Every structure is written in structure tokens, then in C-alpha cells.
Amino acid sequence: MATASIPRVSASVVVLKAALQKIFENLRAAGFTLVGPRVRDGAIVLDEIAALDDLPRGWTEDKQPGRYRLVPGRNGQYFGFTVGPHSWKQFLHPPSALLFTARKSNGAWVFEPAKPQAPQYAFIGVRPCDLKAIALQDRALLEGPVPDPHYRARRRQVFLLAANCGEAAATCFCTSMKTGPRASTGFDLALTELPDGFLIDVGSETGSEMLQDTEWEPATAFDLGRATQALQRAERQQRELRTDDLPRLLYSNLEHPHWDEVAARCLSCGNCTLACPTCFCTTVEDSSDLRGQVARRTRVWDSCFTGDFSQVHGGNTRPTIRSRYRQFLTHKYASWIDQFGTVGCVGCGRCMTWCPVGIDPTQEVKAFRVSPARPK
């Protein structure tokens, strides 16, 4: 038993399931607050967790466009589900963040910046698609013209324990988006659940240290084979989205009648953007005391489906649902590539699951392939 030493970075090891509890304890001892999946209100949500028992062991999700139910899963697995309504962006890019306070003193305004909060989180069970979603938010909020200080402060503290998917939902399409079901980079540790233990890939020094005092063993060819088989099953369970040539397809169909057809179903409720792990749009809210001596500016999540998102003096550049859904879809699959060099969708399926009318982007994109607009 190699209990005293720790494995090197990029090693694959095998541990018994109970060893995860030890990893949790090591993380806590290192100062991390654990955040992971747990069952609440009939869904798997992300929240603080303390122990292995908090995980939704034995649960899985029945997901379809516009439908989500928690149901008992096979074999009492710890990670036999995929993704619930929450995503990690609520911890890295919280729904509300104070930017600054303005104070009037002797008739002059003083602007006091809010100190970015930086809780030290360990994210437990990050799905490969969500890992990629974090990387996409990094592109928008860290690697843009100026890094966002609030996101940066949180992001640099995070420990990422990924969980590869041995089980996919009917709404998943990570294979098409090349984001899963196996995490390739960007994690500290990545586990694959086997019937009797976890295969763990070590992604960083900190990750390796968190295996301290666990009974890990180097993975054998047999372990690696079993893990690959599980992931291949997840790959086959998915829906598909053809991604070649997406920008041209969408840009050349900006006036296609299909947009009217989606607009007739879409409620412009914005659920899809709130559930989406890559959406990063925000607005600001101003508040003040009644005497006009103190004012606060707070940044909050926004959605391109809201009525005043594109308000300009005397009008709105996207007044119709048709124009808003078109913005959503063309941003995800076309302009994101122009802006950040990669598609803005990771195939997690949250948008269609939590869409009250079950609008499914894989089907909407397909409609343009099936009958491209005739050139005018």
C-alpha cells in the first residue's frame, strides 16, 4: 500500500469509495469549503456539503426537454446523475455583487470600491461539460480586455474535483460539443466511478496532495479499460448537434422563417440563460439612502431575453421574441466563436430541461440545415 506517499501529477490511481471521505477531510484541513451536489426540493442542487453522505447517492435524473424528475438510479452510485438546474457560475460569478459605494462628504462624491470576496471553495463533482463552461467564463471574464476583479478573486481560489460521466441524460450532447464525457484538462482531480471504487486522474500538485493518507494504488490496464467502457456508454446515450460550419449556417439564415416558428413557442422567460453555465451577461442596479448621501451600485445577472436588455434612448434594438431568441442562439453557436475562439455552448442540456416549453437548441439549429433559407 502506498499510503504515505502521494501520486505524481498526471498519474491515474484507484481508491475505494470510502477514500473520497478522506479527500474531503484533506480539503477541509487545507482551508477549503466544500460545495457539491445534494438533493433539495426534488432536484439535485449545488450547495455546501460536509461529508460523503451528503452526496445524492442512488439518485439519478429523468430529463427531457421541459421535464426534470429525480428518480432512483442504478447500483447506488454516488455520481449516477448529470447536472441539475444549478451551475458553478453562481459561486464564481454570483447573481449579485456590490461594485462600489458612493458617499457624499462636504459636497464631494467619494467612490469606495467593494473588496472582491474570495471564499476558498472546493467544487466537488464538476462534470466535464461544466469544467469547460468554467473555462469559457474564464475567456469572457478573465482573458478579455480587462479581467473582472470579482471573478478573478474567486476563480484563483477554487479547487476542482471533476466527476467524469458514466451515465448521460437524454438532454446531454457533450460528445457533439467535444466537452465530455471525460474531462481532459483544467481539474485538480478527476474521478470516474467504478462499481467498487473510483479511478482518479491527478491534474495538479494540490490535487495530488489531497490524496495524502488515502489507500491509493496505481491504476491497472483493467481499471482504465473499465472506466473507458463506462464513459463510452455515456457517449452513446446522447442527442446530437452537428457543429461544423455553425457560424456560416446561422449568419446566413438571420432572416429565415424558422425564427418566427421558435418565437411562437418561446416565452422570453430567460430560464435558459439563467440555467446556462456559460451565459455571463450582467446589468447594474443603483440604490441609495433617502437623503441622497450614500449610493450603491450592484452588478446582477441579466438575460438577453429581458425587455430592457437592449433598450436605447427611445427604443429597443431587440423588441421581439424572435430577435431575442435569434440573439441567444447566434451568440452561443456563432458570434461566441468570433469573440472568444470557441463555441459558447458545452452541451449540458440545462437550457432545454429548464425551458418551460422544452425548446431544444439542437433541434432549432437542425431546422436551418434541413431547409436553409433561399437566397433573396
Add this chain to the structure above:
Amino acid sequence: MSQAIHIPAMTPAVLPMLPQPAVIRAIKPESYGVATYTLAFQDPALAAAYRFLPGQFNMLYLPAFGEVAISLSSDPAQPQALGHSIRFGGSVTQGIGRLKVGDMLGLRGPYGSHWPLDLAAGKDVLMVAGGIGLAPLRPALLTILKERSKYGRVLLLYGGRTPQDLLYTDEFEAWQKAGVELHVSVDWADENWKGQVGVIPMLFYRIRLEYKKCLVLTCGPEIMMRFVIYEALARNIPRESIYISMERNMKCAVGFCGHCQYGPNFICQQGPILNFATVEPFFGKESF
């Protein structure tokens, strides 16, 4: 820090959405519902370091009201006196309208792209402005007039709804003396108006120039720019030689709120000044 990702170092723009206190040094009423505010940073070091290029904008913050994007309308050679010509429209701009000389607001900037004056050297420059759209063109005009001989003909086609809506009318004579061919028109005239009546694109019929060699800089309502482009293309002005200034809702001006997206562009980053050839696939598409 744990897993191996690249976290960029913070630059001095540590808090990109934090305004800096600025004082109103002067207020000049320009036209019905528009006044030019001259602002200066309260901090002398910031004031001394500030520079901007023609066409760029600042974010002006009125505590408890909100923040708005306003173009710089003054001479870039005098970066200590920052002119902002503001139309009193909604809550923030009307709130600014109630401030007096000596009052303060928040200012951050400059942001955005600028008019391509470097490309204009040796060419004829055709500026076409509608209403308050002349504000972001004024710094370009003043810069050109400083080194007038570097450019060919300089034309300004300017239009407003009524004679009362025209900005900087007190400067027109000086501009003309300095070598600007000025053509003004209004949509609705009163009995005192001696000039042209009609929409701005009509002014194209009053001028003649070497269209293949000129550079068009236009700013105004989108529908106006659409007709300007139509007239320009009809005269064989290359689409690459046409620059427009686009307006979209803006909250952050630094590329992470998402509001100002215009197809592949963030108007606060790649814009507001955009080359027409690069946005042609989207320009004029309904509600895009």
C-alpha cells in the same frame, strides 16, 4: 491557486467599473435639450494622465441614478477639459441636466475605437452627421483643422430635425473659414431658416468629389446612416472607406456585461466606430 490555469495579473485598471470623481467646470447650452458639459478629474494626477482619441466615449455616473455612455466632443489636444454634449432624454441624462458648475459626478474612460484619421491623410474627408451625432465627430474635425494641409477636401453634411436641434452653430463660420465645406439641412424649417430643407442623404446631391478616394465618417440614428451608406455606395465609394458609429445599450464598457453585442462585435470594444465592410452582413437586419 490550484489547477494550472493562467490567471492574468491585474493592471492599474484594478476595478474596471469604478468611476473617478470629476467636477463640472463649465456648462454651455447648445440647442434645444442639449448642453455641453466640460469635466475635469478631481485628482490632478488622473487629469494630467488622461488622453483620448476622436470618437471615443466616457461613462458618466450620477450616483443613485445610473451611468451613461457619452462621447467626448471636445478637442483631443486639450485633454484636461473634457467636453460631453448631452441630450437630456431619460432619467440619468435629465439628472445630469439638473447639475450646476462645481457639482460632481463619476467619470471613467476613455473607451472604444476611434475615427481612422491616420487613414484620412491625403484624402478627402466626408463627414455626415445627424443631430447629436455631430458630437463624436467634432474632435475629429478639430484635429483635422489643426493640420488642415495634411488632408484633401473636408466636407461636413449636417442635418437636424429643426434649426433648434443643430449643435455648435456658433462655430460654423470658423470651421468654414478654416476650410470646411459645410452643408446643413433640417427636416422642418421655420420662417427664419434660410438653408436647405430635407433629410440628410439629400445633401449628397449638393456635392461632388472624387468619391473613389474619399473617406466617409458618419454618425447619427441608424436609419440615417443606412441611407447615407446607400448614397455613398451609389457613388462608388468603396465600402471599406465608410466608417459608422454604432450605439447599443452599455453597462460596463469593458467587455463583460454583454449588453452592447452586435453580432461578433462588442460595441464598447470593437466599436463604437466600425468599418462598414466588416458589419455589412448584419447592418440593417431587422432587430439585430
